[in-house]
Amino acid sequence: MESFFKINRNAKIGYKLLSPADLGTNTTSNQTHIGLFENTLLFIAEAHKRSSSKLIYNNEAKELICLIDYITNSDGTIRSPKIRKGDINELNIDGNEINSVVREIRSIVQNNSINSNWFLLWFGLDSNELVFYLFNEDSEEYRRLSQIIPNISSRGIIDNTATNFNPLVNYIEPLLSNSSISILQDLELIAQTNEVPVNIIKPRYFDIERAKLNFQLTGQKGEELIAEYLGRQKTQGNITNFNWVNQSRESSFPYDFQIINNDGSEIFTDVKTTAFDFNQKMIVSTNEFNFINQNPSNYHIYRVYNLNNNQPSLRICRNINQIGEHIINHTNQLTTNLSSYFTTIQSLKIAIQPQNNILNFDDTIAL
Known part of the structure; x- marks a missing residue:
């Protein structure tokens, strides 16, 4: 899949062998x-003094607090930048305690081989977010990176004029996206609901806007795949016809396809597409649930998934009404309770886990 996170080509990539003092394993040093x-x-701004960053280790990316200190010269330039361990009160974000990059690195090392050599590589994304990449000499990453950076056991800087800059970027970008699946899944949900989970620190406008664009393309691709699937069903004589209501433009209807069966009955179908696996939550609005409850026996969910793996698949749910009835009953009760406060609910968006004990999905169909 195309990398969601892009390295800033104008920024430099730094790397170093971490010292025992850096790792907190030197018993004679109090370095924090x-x-x-x-x-x-060079892209560092005042906002970076306490902001979110990513730490990649063992094919997993974590969003952590980055605490940066540096000395500002009289001409506005900076020197002696460092990332700090941080005090406990600095790790609190909206009531949630989030680890700092330095604390996380030291925890990883202490829980693994403290006798190995550990390396840190850092760079900026095109959103100017800082990313840190931790690995040790026993890892596959070290083997690969030592081929790209022959002097990796020292310390150095790689900029876009270096011959190994592009090979390094080409290695890191897919790794960054592949290790950030849980973050990307959160962003896909944010793109649909504008609700930010508490485990994302100060979400970046840049990432959310990119996620919205990506999800728009994901939804379009899902509908295109279903149009092709229904076209095959029509050719094979399994259905009489179908109408793709969003084919020319977004219709805002509570369904995407109207299917005409051979007996003349009709099925309203909503395509719920994700770039990820089947278990990614589906977003259904209360307006859609109202329509589902009006058409309980002829409203289906077409769940399209695995778009990122280039193995798009389909599973059909024919009993979404069994959840819809409960949802609307609860929202109606909530509306009644709120009315005394002169407050109404216009519409809600409900995140549904496909794997639950109520919904039944047909077997997988390869698209």
Whole structure:
């Protein structure tokens, strides 16, 4: 899949062998920071002093607090930048305690091999978010990166004029997206609901807007695949016809396809597409549930998934009404309760886990 997160091609990539003092394993040192290089952080702004960043380790990316200190020169330039361990009160974000990059790195090392050499590589994304990449000399990443960066056991800077800059970027970008699946899944839900989960620190407008565009393309692709599938069903004589209501433009109807069966009956179908696996939550609005309850026996959910894996699949749910009835009953009761406060609910968006004990999905169909 195309990498969601893009490395800033104008920023520099820094790398270093972490010292025992950096890792907190030196019993004679009280160092509470990891030092970085000035020339790798030219994009750093005041907002970066306490912001979110990503730490990649063992094919998993975590969103953590990055606490940066540096000395500002009289001409506005910076020197001696470092990322700090941070005090407990600095790790609180809206009532949630989030680890700092330095604390997380030290925890990882202490829970693994403290006798190995550990390396840190850092860079900026095109959103200017900082990313840190931790690995040790026993890992496959070290083997691959030492081929791209021959002097990796020292410390250095790689910019876009270096011959190994593009090979390094081409290695890191897919790894970053593949290790950020849980973050990307959250962003796909945010794109549909505008609700931000508490486990995302200060979500970046840039990422959310990109996620909305990606989800729009994901939804379009899902509907195109279903149009092709229904076309095959029509050719094979399994249905009489179908109408793709969003074919020319978004209709805002509570369904995407109207299917005419051979007996003349009709089925309203809503396509719920995700770039991820089947278990990614589906978003259904109360307006859609109202329509479902008006058509309880002829409203189906077509769940399209695995678009990112280039193995798009379909599973059909024919009993979404069994959840719809409960949802509307509860929202109606909530509306009644709120009316005394002169408050009404216009519409809600409900996140539904496809794998539950109420919904029944047909077997998988390859698209």
